[in-house]
Amino acid sequence: xxxxxxxxxxxxxxxxxxxxxxxxxxxxxxxxxxxxxxxxxxxxxxxxxxxxxxxxxxxxxxxxxxxxxxxxxxxxxxxxxxxxxxxxxxxxxxxxxxxxxxxxxxxxxxxxxxx
Amino acid sequence: xxxxxxxxxxxxxxxxxxxxxxxxxxxxxxxxxxxxxxxxxxxxxxxxxxxxxxxxxxxxxxxxxxxxxxxxxxxxxxxxxxxxxxxxxxxxxxxxxxxxxxxxxxxxxxxxxx
Numbered sequence: 001x002x003x004x005x006x007x008x009x010x011x012x013x014x015x016x017x018x019x020x021x022x023x024x025x026x027x028x029x030x031x032x033x034x035x036x037x038x039x040x041x042x043x044x045x046x047x048x049x050x051x052x053x054x055x056x057x058x059x060x061x062x063x064x065x066x067x068x069x070x071x072x073x074x075x076x077x078x079x080x081x082x083x084x085x086x087x088x089x090x091x092x093x094x095x096x097x098x099x100x101x102x103x104x105x106x107x108x109x110x111x112x113x114x115x
Numbered sequence: 116x117x118x119x120x121x122x123x124x125x126x127x128x129x130x131x132x133x134x135x136x137x138x139x140x141x142x143x144x145x146x147x148x149x150x151x152x153x154x155x156x157x158x159x160x161x162x163x164x165x166x167x168x169x170x171x172x173x174x175x176x177x178x179x180x181x182x183x184x185x186x187x188x189x190x191x192x193x194x195x196x197x198x199x200x201x202x203x204x205x206x207x208x209x210x211x212x213x214x215x216x217x218x219x220x221x222x223x224x225x226x227x228x229x
Contacts, residue, residue, distance in 0.1 A: 031214075032214070033214055033215055035217070035218075037220070043203065043222070043223055043225075044117075044220065044221075044222045044223065045205060045207075045220035045223075046117075046220075047117070047217055047218075047219060047220070050217050052215070091158065095214040095215075096214045097213070097214045097215065098214070101163070101170075101171060101212060101213055101214040101216075102148060102160040102163055102171055102173060103148075103150075103158075103160065103207075103218060104160070105157060105158040105159075107157050108157070108158075
């Protein structure tokens with residue numbers, strides 16, 4: 001069965017600091033997909049990124065970057081020069097190409113960026 | 116705005132009652148998913164529909180049921196409500212209901228059972 005672990009329950013940083021959110025996953029499928037979602041205080045779930053298991057290229061989007069390492073089953077998310085508006089709960093999630101097409105979520109990391 | 120709509124936004128009801136949550140997927144998406152977010156269980160998958168047919172079931176209680184209609188909107192019915200059913204219920208949609216698809220989430224319905 002698939003599993004996603006976000007060991008960091010809460011992280012607090014001061015504005016402009018860099019912060020990395022960890023995500024470790026388990027799956028038996030050779031083809032799978034990893035996602036990050038953001039849940040701001042307003043409550044909605046906002047899609048940030050999707051990575052395929054066969055594409056280990058890291059990705060950068062503005063202040064956001066993602067490091068996918070199959071060897072350690074990790075898909076970490078870094079925010080550079082954090083801002084107060086980045087304060088939210090961030091979820092890592094996994095889906096598989098096989099029968100488990102639904103998302104399996106980690107428990108989330110509450111990020112607080114202080115001014 | 117993800118393009119997925121959910122109504123109502125908030126729902127307050129009493130134990131033993133029955134409620135219906137409604138979801139309209141993004142234009143062009145054929146698959147709808149329901150998830151429950153609670154403090155103790157986190158975000159859990161309930162059920163998936165694709166083009167009107169049930170495709171996958173997760174940790175959905177027997178008191179809960181869902182359907183997807185010909186116009187692709189979906190409803191989640193919760194009956195014999197208990198205090199523990201209080202949660203945020205999300206609907207998500209995707210193009211084809213495959214693992215490769217990105218799921219886009221609606222704003223959620225916050226259910227409070229008193």
